[in-house]
Amino acid sequence: MKLSEKLSDRIANKIRHDISQNKYKAGGKIPAEPELMKLHGVGRSTVREAIKTLAMIGVLIVQQGSGTFVNGGITHETIDQRLRRADFDEINAVRKLLEDEAVRLATKNHVEKDLEEMEQCLENRKLAIRAGQRQACVDADIAFHIAIARASSNKALADLYESFTVIIRDFFSKREVRGITHFAMSHHLHEQLFEAIKNKKEKSAQRVLDKIIEKSY
Numbered sequence: 375m376k377l378s379e380k381l382s383d384r385i386a387n388k389i390r391h392d393i394s395q396n397k398y399k400a401g402g403k404i405p406a407e408p409e410l411m412k413l414h415g416v417g418r419s420t421v422r423e424a425i426k427t428l429a430m431i432g433v434l435i436v437q438q439g440s441g442t443f444v445n446g447g448i449t450h451e452t453i454d455q456r457l458r459r460a461d462f463d464e465i466n467a468v469r470k471l472l473e474d475e476a477v478r479l480a481t482k483n484h485v486e487k488d489l490e491e492m493e494q495c496l497e498n499r500k501l502a503i504r505a506g507q508r509q510a511c512v513d514a515d516i517a518f519h520i521a522i523a524r525a526s527s528n529k530a531l532a533d534l535y536e537s538f539t540v541i542i543r544d545f546f547s548k549r550e551v552r553g554i555t556h557f558a559m560s561h562h563l564h565e566q567l568f569e570a571i572k573n574k575k576e577k578s579a580q581r582v583l584d585k586i587i588e589k590s591y
Contacts, residue, residue: 382423385414389424390433393444401446404434469542470587472535473519477567477583479526481576488525492568495521503558511557516543518564522571560589 389404398404405413410421425442428434435443460468480488495518502510516539523535563586570579 381416382420385416385420385424386427389428398444400444403441403443466587466590472538473583474580476523476526476531476535477579478576479528480522481571481574481579483527484525484571489572491521492518496564496568500561503554503561506554508554511554560586
């Protein structure tokens with residue numbers, strides 16, 4: 375448990391996890407306070423605070439005299455669980471939205487250190503292509519786009535994109551892409567994207583990005 379995390383928050387997260395795993399089903403009743411106290415090894419006040427927290431955000435509905443129920447009107451899956459069910463077109467559309475904004479801001483806000491990081495990622499990508507190492511290509515490719523997101527100077531965007539690359543990596547690993555042909559054929563576009571960002575040519579950068587994403591299909 376993190377030092378900054380309250381005990382009641384930890385219990386709330388455990389209950390929410392149990393709901394996401396269908397241990398407690400939508401519309402159904404969760405265990406009564408004494409059972410939750412015994413199950414999690416905590417006191418009544420901790421359980422009550424956890425339930426209050428979940429009720430405030432709409433996960434639980436407390437009905438006096440009847441018990442506490444899982445709200446059947448909302449989805450209790452995590453965002454990762456929902457994203458992993460999305461199809462390729464949906465994933466690519468979200469990727470495009472994030473990368474469009476990252477590229478737009480990176481052309482304006484990058485500093486020399488950002489350019490050095492992008493250039494190193496491109497070099498790693500090229501070396502992986504020459505060596506025929508597909509996983510290294512994937513790693514270098516994703517690292518390059520993360521470097522662009524960081525160059526945006528928008529930390530929230532960079533963090534969001536970096537988190538989303540976990541889904542991109544997982545999704546692309548399920549597609550039948552063999553060898554490094556895809557990476558080799560698009561490498562010149564990645565170099566063009568880097569040059570456009572370096573020279574602060576926003577429109578050129580976004581045109582190149584569109585071509586890169588098109589080649590992902």
